[in-house]
Amino acid sequence: MAKRRSVDPIYSMCVQPAFIIGTNNEDGTANFAPITWVSVTHEEGDGYLLVISMSGTKMTKKNVLRTGIFSANLVSTDMLPLMDYFGSKHAKDGAKNDMSYKVSRGEIVDVPVLDESRFVYECEVERTVETGDSTTFFCRIRNIQMDEKLVCEDIFDVDLTVLDPVIYSDKYHSIGKMLGNIGDFI
Ligand SMILES: Cc1cc2nc3c(=O)[nH]c(=O)nc-3n(C[C@H](O)[C@H](O)[C@H](O)COP(=O)(O)O)c2cc1C
Known part of the structure; x- marks a missing residue:
C-alpha cells in the first residue's frame, strides 16, 4: 500500500501530450506555439473530437478563434529545442524565426504544418467552451498525417515508441517501454 499524505489541492500533476499548434496569422504567415492541454472525446459515429484548451490572449488562441482551424504537431x-523556443516567444513580440524549421501546408485543412513532426492532426473547431480566461475547443480531426515508419494493424495500433513523444507535467519527460494491450494483465 502506498503511504500518502494530503496536501493543498494546488499541486500541478497532469500527464500531458506535447503538441505544437500551427495557425495562420492575419497576414497569412504561420505561427507555432506549444499547447499541452490536449485530449480527445467521442461523438456520434466513428469520429473523435480533439479537445484543446488555451488560456489568456496568446496569438495562437486569437488565430484559432478567428480562423477555426489549426494543426496539432506531435x-x-x-x-524539444524547437518546442522550448516556440513556447518562450510570443508572436506579438515578432516572428518566431530565430531557429530554422521547415513548414508545409496541411493536406485537407489550409494550416501550417511542421515537417519535423511524426504525427499531425489537421483540425477544424466545432464548439468552444469558456472557463475563466481559458477557451476549450472541441475540434473535428479532418486529416491525420503519420510517419511512414508507423505501421498500424488497426486504428488502435499506434506504437508510441516509434513516435517518441514528449510528455509534459511542468517538466519534460519521455515514455518508456510498450507494456501490452487491454486484457493482457487480467
Ligand atoms: C511546454 C509548454 C506547454 C504549454 N501548454 C500550454 C497550454 O496547454 N495552453 C496554453 O494556453 N498555453 C500553453 N503554453 C504557453 C504558450 O505556448 C506560450 O504562451 C506561447 O508563447 C504562446 O505563443 P503565441 O503568443 O505565439 O501564441 C505552453 C508552453 C509550454 C512551453
Whole structure:
C-alpha cells in the first residue's frame, strides 16, 4: 500500500501530450506555439473530437478563434529545442524565426504544418467552451498525417515508441517501454 499524505489541492500533476499548434496569422504567415492541454472525446459515429484548451490572449488562441482551424504537431523528443523556443516567444513580440524549421501546408485543412513532426492532426473547431480566461475547443480531426515508419494493424495500433513523444507535467519527460494491450494483465 502506498503511504500518502494530503496536501493543498494546488499541486500541478497532469500527464500531458506535447503538441505544437500551427495557425495562420492575419497576414497569412504561420505561427507555432506549444499547447499541452490536449485530449480527445467521442461523438456520434466513428469520429473523435480533439479537445484543446488555451488560456489568456496568446496569438495562437486569437488565430484559432478567428480562423477555426489549426494543426496539432506531435512533439518527439528530438523536437524539444524547437518546442522550448516556440513556447518562450510570443508572436506579438515578432516572428518566431530565430531557429530554422521547415513548414508545409496541411493536406485537407489550409494550416501550417511542421515537417519535423511524426504525427499531425489537421483540425477544424466545432464548439468552444469558456472557463475563466481559458477557451476549450472541441475540434473535428479532418486529416491525420503519420510517419511512414508507423505501421498500424488497426486504428488502435499506434506504437508510441516509434513516435517518441514528449510528455509534459511542468517538466519534460519521455515514455518508456510498450507494456501490452487491454486484457493482457487480467
Ligand atoms: C511546454 C509548454 C506547454 C504549454 N501548454 C500550454 C497550454 O496547454 N495552453 C496554453 O494556453 N498555453 C500553453 N503554453 C504557453 C504558450 O505556448 C506560450 O504562451 C506561447 O508563447 C504562446 O505563443 P503565441 O503568443 O505565439 O501564441 C505552453 C508552453 C509550454 C512551453
